[in-house]
Amino acid sequence: MLEISDLKVSYDGTEILAGIDLDLLRGDSLAIIGESGAGKTTLGLALMGLLDGRTSGRIHLDGKDVLSLDGKERRKMRGKDMAMVFQNVEDALDPLMTVSDQIEEAISAHREKGGPEDVRDRVRRLFKSVGLEEEKGESYPHQLSGGEKQRVLIAMALANDPQVLILDEPTASLDAVTKAEITKLLRERIREKICLVITHDISTAAKLTEKMAVLYAGRIIEMGETTGLLENPRHPYTRGLIRSSPNMTTTKDLQGIPGRMVHGVAGCPFSDRCTQKIDRCSKEVPQLSDAGDRMIACHRGGIIPLLEISKVKTCFGDFVAVNGVDLTLYEGETIALVGESGSGKTTLAKTVIGLFDQEEGEIRLEGEVLVKRNREFYKKVQMIYQNPKESISHRMNVLDAVTEPLEVQKVGSPAERIAIVKRVLEEVELSSDDAFLKKYPHQISGGEAQRVAIARSLVLNPKLLIADEPTSALDASVQAKILKLLLNLQEKRGLSILFITHDIAIARKVSDRLAVMLKGKIVEEGPASDVTTSPVHPYTMRLLEVAPDLAPTREARETRGGLWGVSEGRPLRAREL
Amino acid sequence: MQDLEMRHLESPKVGWDYQKATARLTSLVRRGAFFSNYVIAFTIILTLNFVLPRMMPGDPLQAIYGEEALLAMTPQLETELIARLSLDQSMSQQFVAYILALASGDLGHSYYYNQQVLAVILDFLPWTLLLTGTALVISTLLGFVLGIESGYRRGRRLDKTLLAGLMFLNGFPDFFMGIVLLLVFGVVFGMVPLSGALTPYSGLEGFPLVLDILHHLLAPLAALVLVRVTSAYLLTRNTMITTLKENFVLTARAKGCSEGQIKYRHAGRNSLLPVVTATGLMIPHMITGALFVEIVFSYPGVGWLLYNSLLTRDYPLIQGILLMVTLAVLVTNLLVDLLYSKLDPRVSHAR
Numbered sequence: 001m002l003e004i005s006d007l008k009v010s011y012d013g014t015e016i017l018a019g020i021d022l023d024l025l026r027g028d029s030l031a032i033i034g035e036s037g038a039g040k041t042t043l044g045l046a047l048m049g050l051l052d053g054r055t056s057g058r059i060h061l062d063g064k065d066v067l068s069l070d071g072k073e074r075r076k077m078r079g080k081d082m083a084m085v086f087q088n089v090e091d092a093l094d095p096l097m098t099v100s101d102q103i104e105e106a107i108s109a110h111r112e113k114g115g116p117e118d119v120r121d122r123v124r125r126l127f128k129s130v131g132l133e134e135e136k137g138e139s140y141p142h143q144l145s146g147g148e149k150q151r152v153l154i155a156m157a158l159a160n161d162p163q164v165l166i167l168d169e170p171t172a173s174l175d176a177v178t179k180a181e182i183t184k185l186l187r188e189r190i191r192e193k194i195c196l197v198i199t200h201d202i203s204t205a206a207k208l209t210e211k212m213a214v215l216y217a218g219r220i221i222e223m224g225e226t227t228g229l230l231e232n233p234r235h236p237y238t239r240g241l242i243r244s245s246p247n248m249t250t251t252k253d254l255q256g257i258p259g260r261m262v263h264g265v266a267g268c269p270f271s272d273r274c275t276q277k278i279d280r281c282s283k284e285v286p287q288l289s290d291a292g293d294r295m296i297a298c299h300r301g302g303i304i305p306l307l308e309i310s311k312v313k314t315c316f317g318d319f320v321a322v323n324g325v326d327l328t329l330y331e332g333e334t335i336a337l338v339g340e341s342g343s344g345k346t347t348l349a350k351t352v353i354g355l356f357d358q359e360e361g362e363i364r365l366e367g368e369v370l371v372k373r374n375r376e377f378y379k380k381v382q383m384i385y386q387n388p389k390e391s392i393s394h395r396m397n398v399l400d401a402v403t404e405p406l407e408v409q410k411v412g413s414p415a416e417r418i419a420i421v422k423r424v425l426e427e428v429e430l431s432s433d434d435a436f437l438k439k440y441p442h443q444i445s446g447g448e449a450q451r452v453a454i455a456r457s458l459v460l461n462p463k464l465l466i467a468d469e470p471t472s473a474l475d476a477s478v479q480a481k482i483l484k485l486l487l488n489l490q491e492k493r494g495l496s497i498l499f500i501t502h503d504i505a506i507a508r509k510v511s512d513r514l515a516v517m518l519k520g521k522i523v524e525e526g527p528a529s530d531v532t533t534s535p536v537h538p539y540t541m542r543l544l545e546v547a548p549d550l551a552p553t554r555e556a557r558e559t560r561g562g563l564w565g566v567s568e569g570r571p572l573r574a575r576e577l
Numbered sequence: 578m579q580d581l582e583m584r585h586l587e588s589p590k591v592g593w594d595y596q597k598a599t600a601r602l603t604s605l606v607r608r609g610a611f612f613s614n615y616v617i618a619f620t621i622i623l624t625l626n627f628v629l630p631r632m633m634p635g636d637p638l639q640a641i642y643g644e645e646a647l648l649a650m651t652p653q654l655e656t657e658l659i660a661r662l663s664l665d666q667s668m669s670q671q672f673v674a675y676i677l678a679l680a681s682g683d684l685g686h687s688y689y690y691n692q693q694v695l696a697v698i699l700d701f702l703p704w705t706l707l708l709t710g711t712a713l714v715i716s717t718l719l720g721f722v723l724g725i726e727s728g729y730r731r732g733r734r735l736d737k738t739l740l741a742g743l744m745f746l747n748g749f750p751d752f753f754m755g756i757v758l759l760l761v762f763g764v765v766f767g768m769v770p771l772s773g774a775l776t777p778y779s780g781l782e783g784f785p786l787v788l789d790i791l792h793h794l795l796a797p798l799a800a801l802v803l804v805r806v807t808s809a810y811l812l813t814r815n816t817m818i819t820t821l822k823e824n825f826v827l828t829a830r831a832k833g834c835s836e837g838q839i840k841y842r843h844a845g846r847n848s849l850l851p852v853v854t855a856t857g858l859m860i861p862h863m864i865t866g867a868l869f870v871e872i873v874f875s876y877p878g879v880g881w882l883l884y885n886s887l888l889t890r891d892y893p894l895i896q897g898i899l900l901m902v903t904l905a906v907l908v909t910n911l912l913v914d915l916l917y918s919k920l921d922p923r924v925s926h927a928r
Binding site: 048097 | 828829847
């Protein structure tokens with residue numbers, strides 16, 4: 001059993017690890033993920049006792065206080081009780097020794113008795129266990145491929161059957177196929193051990209571990225079961241990491257995390273980059289505390305639910321347009337509301353923003369029930385509409401249109417307002433010169449008009465943007481730009497977006513979650529990838545069936561399943577392979 | 578389909594192995610190029626060796642018999658001497674004769690010693706080999722070990738002391754160091770003999786003789802080693818510092834290797850390669866250094882011989898010595914090149 005408590009490491013006064021607590025049992029495998037510089041490798045090295053910096057806290061292995069051991073005893077533990085595989089396989093092996101000599105060395109360094117025959121025999125078995133041919137033992141590192149070197153390193157780490165195995169980026173420098181092989185090998189070899197997988201590669205972490213801890217600037221900020229954590233990240237940083245890592249599971253476009261990591265800040269280390277921070281965040285360090293299925297260190301308890309719609313019902317006379325809808329939108333998240341016209345999407349949006357009153361149910365914004373929409377409410381929630389030219393008054397030029405919300409909310413002096421307007425116009429990639437400011441809606445293009453509408457909605461810096469078919473009136477290339485813009489704004493400001501569209505193909509690209517609406521009800525809801533790859537409701541299936549596709553006919557689309565089986569009749573097209 | 582694949586796989590085995598043959602040829606060409614460098618260098622050296630002494634002012638006859646002797650010398654004797662020493666022949670004739678003689682192992686006849694040059698050199702060579710050889714080995718080994726220890730403890734007391742101390746010693750010329758040692762340990766303390774390589778007419782044999790030789794060797798050897806150790810030391814220390822940052826050192830630590838294993842087997846061995854190259858390059862310096870040191874200690878080596886032959890304008894002897902020295906440098910360089918590929922498996926693989 002490995003117990004780590006309050007482990008701190010500092011170099012020249014900078015804290016690289018700021019109090020790590022971990023308890024691991026035999027058979028546990030824990031992934032430590034985070035950006036480079038988070039202190040992941042430092043943690044591994046601190047456990048191994050290979051650090052030059054100051055280390056404090058407690059590391060107990062089977063009750064033995066590791067940090068209190070002297071240099072010699074510590075050396076005896078290395079490679080015997082705990083072993084580490086380092087990143088950069090290219091230079092992790094001594095270029096002047098054959099690889100079997102290097103493995104032999106690992107064994108004989110911890111061996112008091114037993115002849116060279118035993119050692120050689122053990123090396124032979126190790127080679128077999130990592131899937132290497134015996135003859136490779138006589139090779140020098142430069143004669144081996146990356147994958148083979150990694151196997152040698154793994155064999156070396158396993159040489160004395162250590163209790164604790166630390167893998168630092170075990171697959172980082174390998175190609176995809178080799179990576180898969182090494183991952184498979186590692187999965188078999190780490191059973192019955194305490195294994196720490198240090199990586200920035202979330203997919204490797206997912207394949208190797210049951211538990212996952214997210215490290216940020218020397219602190220664990222979220223920890224829990226790997227599956228739960230990846231499917232439903234609750235710390236904004238974890239979500240950012242998943243959003244920025246390319247994979248075959250999520251369908252939303254890649255998004256980054258604004259800013260960069262700084263060590264040793266007062267308060268929550270992530271607060272500078274966080275889009276939902278409050279005053280407390282920059283003053284006080286949040287402690288890792290229990291939050292149901294996981295541990296999380298956040299003053300706001302993780303990503304907050306911004307908009308909670310529960311059992312909302314909106315009627316027009318006898319006609320029930322929205323019939324008991326439940327939906328929660330989190331901070332910095334996009335939910336796409338998909339459905340045909342007349343399904344109640346727009347009615348729901350207008351109910352949220354207060355253009356229609358709900359008959360039943362309640363809507364909460366940042367936890368508070370909305371009774372009356374006052375001026376404060378519209379500072380936080382804004383809406384953009386389908387037809388941009390119609391949504392801007394014909395009698396207002398660009399400057400007037402974008403300044404109006406500021407005037408309504410009485411923000412700043414006239415000069416300040418112009419400065420704000422110019423900044424926002426630049427943010428939506430529009431020109432901010434006087435000529436453009438004086439233009440009227442009929443003088444600008446559709447794409448520009450929609451940007452002006454977006455600028456108008458963002459000028460108050462809202463938390464929630466309701467976008468009702470924002471791009472359906474635009475041609476494809478302009479649409480792509482507007483969608484990218486919205487995603488960038490989300491990345492930068494943590495904007496939550498309720499994205500209403502009839503086009504499931506767009507929804508799939510821009511949303512984290514997808515809700516399918518039919519006849520005033522939400523019939524299916526879930527992560528965009530799940531809904532689009534394995535739909536449950538027949539209506540969703542129907543939507544997917546008619547979704548835009550580049551294959552010429554429906555018939556052609558259906559044959560895509562049998563990749564290589566098609567040989568008669570029609571020639572295969574590149575895209576289908 | 579499958580059949581086609583099989584045939585494709587088998588084809589290289591059939592008939593003349595073109596690929597292997599080309600590989601052998603390229604390696605042969607490469608090896609030829611490798612040795613041709615040495616041949617070219619050797620030719621240039623032969624030519625320079627012939628031309629340079631003849632460009633010096635002075636005249637061998639004058640040197641042999643002195644200004645006064647020449648006055649007493651009859652014109653008849655002078656002509657006879659000039660003919661005997663082939664001084665009447667043209668430069669090109671002399672050169673051809675020189676090359677032909679060399680080819681038959683004849684380095685010429687020393688005017689001064691009136692003996693075959695080769696025999697004269699062989700008389701003195703063992704002492705130089707003893708002095709420079711030991712100095713080279715000791716300074717390299719010592720520099721290497723000190724460099725490893727120093728680099729391993731970078732920035733600590735031992736490292737700082739060694740670095741400052743050796744840099745200081747390196748600032749002196751060899752002969753100055755020799756003079757200081759001679760004065761302090763020879764004259765003031767009387768701990769070492771003042772000149773020579775062994776006590777003359779002592780009739781010592783066996784082990785006492787060895788001790789006597791070592792006793793005489795001590796001071797000149799120390800002078801050379803003290804000055805020369807720094808370059809090996811500095812190079813090892815620097816290489817060691819970079820090598821210690823390499824990942825494989827971390828791997829070695831992680832598997833629980835002891836300090837000594839990390840220092841010498843891993844970091845040290847990997848730092849050795851540039852040191853070996855540098856040692857090869859240091860040999861000419863070592864020889865010039867030995868020349869001065871031998872003069873200071875009147876050590877009967879080739880350096881001392883060269884000095885004497887320069888004073889007497891003994892052209893054949895000068896040529897012979899220079900030739901031997903350059904040959905020694907070339908041969909050691911070749912040995913270093915070959916040794917390098919033995920030390921680093923990557924080099925032999927590339928070749």
